[in-house]
Amino acid sequence: MNEQLGPLVPEIALAASAVAGLLAGSWLPRDRQWVIRVLAIAACLAGLAAAGVAAARAATADFGTSYAIDVATSTVRVVVLAATVLVLCLSAGAIGGHPRETEFCVLLQLAALGTIVLAGANDLLLLFAGYLLASIPGYALAGFRKDAPGTEAALKYYLIGALLGVFMLTGITLLDGAGRTTSYPILHTALAAAPHGVVAAGLVAVLAGLLFKAGAVPAHFWVPDVTDGTSAPVAAFLTTVPKMGALAALLRLLITAIPAAAVDWPLLIAVLAAATMTLGNLAAFFQTSVKRLLAYSTISQAGYLLMAVAVASRSGLATRSLLFYLAAYAAANLGAFAVVAALPHAATLASYRGLARRHPGLAAVLAVCLPACSSASSRSSPPPSTAATPGSPPSPSPTPSRPCSTTCAGSPQHSCAIPAAASSTRCAPLAPGPPPAPMPPGPYRSPSGSPPAPSCRC
Numbered sequence: 431m432n433e434q435l436g437p438l439v440p441e442i443a444l445a446a447s448a449v450a451g452l453l454a455g456s457w458l459p460r461d462r463q464w465v466i467r468v469l470a471i472a473a474c475l476a477g478l479a480a481a482g483v484a485a486a487r488a489a490t491a492d493f494g495t496s497y498a499i500d501v502a503t504s505t506v507r508v509v510v511l512a513a514t515v516l517v518l519c520l521s522a523g524a525i526g527g528h529p530r531e532t533e534f535c536v537l538l539q540l541a542a543l544g545t546i547v548l549a550g551a552n553d554l555l556l557l558f559a560g561y562l563l564a565s566i567p568g569y570a571l572a573g574f575r576k577d578a579p580g581t582e583a584a585l586k587y588y589l590i591g592a593l594l595g596v597f598m599l600t601g602i603t604l605l606d607g608a609g610r611t612t613s614y615p616i617l618h619t620a621l622a623a624a625p626h627g628v629v630a631a632g633l634v635a636v637l638a639g640l641l642f643k644a645g646a647v648p649a650h651f652w653v654p655d656v657t658d659g660t661s662a663p664v665a666a667f668l669t670t671v672p673k674m675g676a677l678a679a680l681l682r683l684l685i686t687a688i689p690a691a692a693v694d695w696p697l698l699i700a701v702l703a704a705a706t707m708t709l710g711n712l713a714a715f716f717q718t719s720v721k722r723l724l725a726y727s728t729i730s731q732a733g734y735l736l737m738a739v740a741v742a743s744r745s746g747l748a749t750r751s752l753l754f755y756l757a758a759y760a761a762a763n764l765g766a767f768a769v770v771a772a773l774p775h776a777a778t779l780a781s782y783r784g785l786a787r788r789h790p791g792l793a794a795v796l797a798v799c800l801p802a803c804s805s806a807s808s809r810s811s812p813p814p815s816t817a818a819t820p821g822s823p824p825s826p827s828p829t830p831s832r833p834c835s836t837t838c839a840g841s842p843q844h845s846c847a848i849p850a851a852a853s854s855t856r857c858a859p860l861a862p863g864p865p866p867a868p869m870p871p872g873p874y875r876s877p878s879g880s881p882p883a884p885s886c887r888c
Contacts, residue, residue: 437484437492437499440477440507441546447473448539455532463531470535471518474511474542481507495613496553502678505753506549509760513671514542516764520771521663534574538667541567545675548643552686554602554612554636557679561598561639564672565591571664572656583652583659590652594642601635604628605687614687622689629692636683637698643676645669646732647706657725662774665721666767669728673735674756681739681752690743699740706733718778724766727800731759765799 435442451466458465481504489500517538525534544563551557569591573584606612608628609620621629642649657665684695710730717723738752769792776782786793 433493437487437490438497439480440484440511441543443473443477443480444511444539444543444546448536448543451532451539452536455536458532460527460529460531463528464526466532466535467518467522467526470539471515473539474515474518477511478508481511491552495615496556497547497550498552498682499550502682502749502753503546503550505757506674506678507546509674509757510542510545510549510671513667513760513764514538516768517663517667517671520666520768521661524661524663524771530574534571537567537571537574541571541667542671545671548672548675549678549682551679552614552682554605554614554617554687557636557683558595558599558602558639560675560679561595561643564643564675565595568668568672572660572668574664575661579659583656587652587656590649591642594638594649597635598639601632601638604632604635608632614683617687618689621687621692624692626692629688633688633693633695634698637680637702640676640680640683641702643672644680644732644735645673645729646736647702647709647729650706650709650729650732653729654722654725657728658719658721662721662767662771665724666764666771669725669767670760670763673728673732674760677732677735677739677752677756681742681749684739685742696740696743699736703733703736703740706730706736708733718780720770720777720779720782723779724763724770724800728763731763735759762799765795769795769799 447469451469454469455463455466484499485501485504485508489498491498518535521534525531528534541564544560544565544567547556547560548564549560551560569584569588572587573580602612605617605621608624609617611617611620638649641647642652645653653669657669660668684699688695690696707730710726710728710733714723714726714730717726735752735755738748738755742748742752770776772792773781773789782796785796
């Protein structure tokens with residue numbers, strides 16, 4: 431059995447740094463907790479160097495066949511470690527000097543370690559261990575601020591994750607019972623002769639946990655609330671890093687362990703990809719919160735990534751396409767959340783109007799990272815309510831209007847609703863004061879019988 435520790439240097443560096451940081455942070459004063467952040471960044475950089483060296487070598491498996499070190503694992507290593515370094519830097523302003531700064535850095539490292547284990551897992555038991563290691567620190571990170579939105583986000587994240595984790599463990603039990611092993615290479619042969627119904631049920635249950643980590647339909651409900659309820663650096667981490675490990679793990683599981691003759695998993699993944707893309711894009715169109723818009727964007731991106739998984743058994747380019755997309759997505763999503771972190775008080779899309787004039791550099795980053803979301807910011811305001819109050823006369827039927835191109839009090843008037851029956855195009859500003867009394871029942875006419883003079887607000 432191959433039990434070499436050399437190929438596992440990136441994982442060992444993260445684990446050692448997390449344990450050492452947790453112990454050292456217990457004795458450091460609050461004004462020197464930044465040492466743990468520097469230690470975490472150094473561990474990630476060391477892991478990056480080791481991952482680059484391992485990527486140049488041939489693919490291998492460690493600890494028997496339990497942990498695979500190949501192109502997929504090396505790519506996820508590099509992207510996850512780089513993303514962790516960026517998140518540690520982004521959170522320096524908000525978490526620097528915090529009483530629990532050490533715990534924050536340790537939780538980030540443990541969640542990153544769990545994500546890498548997910549990507550390299552070649553055994554069902556190690557897959558679930560990676561799921562737990564990537565999930566439990568994420569629950570703590572979601573509620574790290576201990577405010578009302580963060581507590582609600584952490585509670586939803588934990589409840590959905592725990593429920594789907596039980597489903598995942600149940601699916602592992604079914605697959606283990608059907609194939610009498612948890613090793614992927616042996617499962618592929620054993621499941622071909624197993625009852626297809628048991629294999630299908632086990633696969634669907636395992637998919638529940640992996641789709642939860644990927645933020646894909648139908649396990650996506652936590653994404654908008656967690657993204658909106660946490661700080662921007664944490665939201666960037668939770669919507670980017672676990673997704674990479676989950677999709678790499680899903681690809682490895684389906685290609686290596688699940689025979690297409692037992693379960694038509696390409697069709698299942700294709701349906702989930704279509705549902706995820708559709709829901710993410712349509713739901714994002716109606717959002718006014720920047721964080722929730724980015725959250726639904728990450729859901730739709732999970733659907734695009736699932737398309738590569740769906741065709742992985744038919745195309746040799748699927749794996750490379752998925753890995754390239756994961757790296758590009760990580761860079762774009764982290765860049766977008768970096769802009770959100772730089773503008774903590776800009777919570778709505780309206781706050782980003784004129785960003786190119788105020789902060790041209792941030793606007794350029796958004797233009798590069800999220801070109802597909804540019805149309806979401808140009809939305810009209812909702813129509814005024816026409817519900818009648820008790821005892822008031824019925825409201826008149828809507829009248830056609832035309833634009834007003836004149837000026838009100840010397841300032842350009844963009845639009846003004848003028849009844850079509852009005853002959854004048856003069857716009858008069860509305861005087862401040864209480865709203866006008868409701869009109870009496872009847873046609874839209876003034877007491878004199880002539881159309882009322884149109885007016886508009888400047």
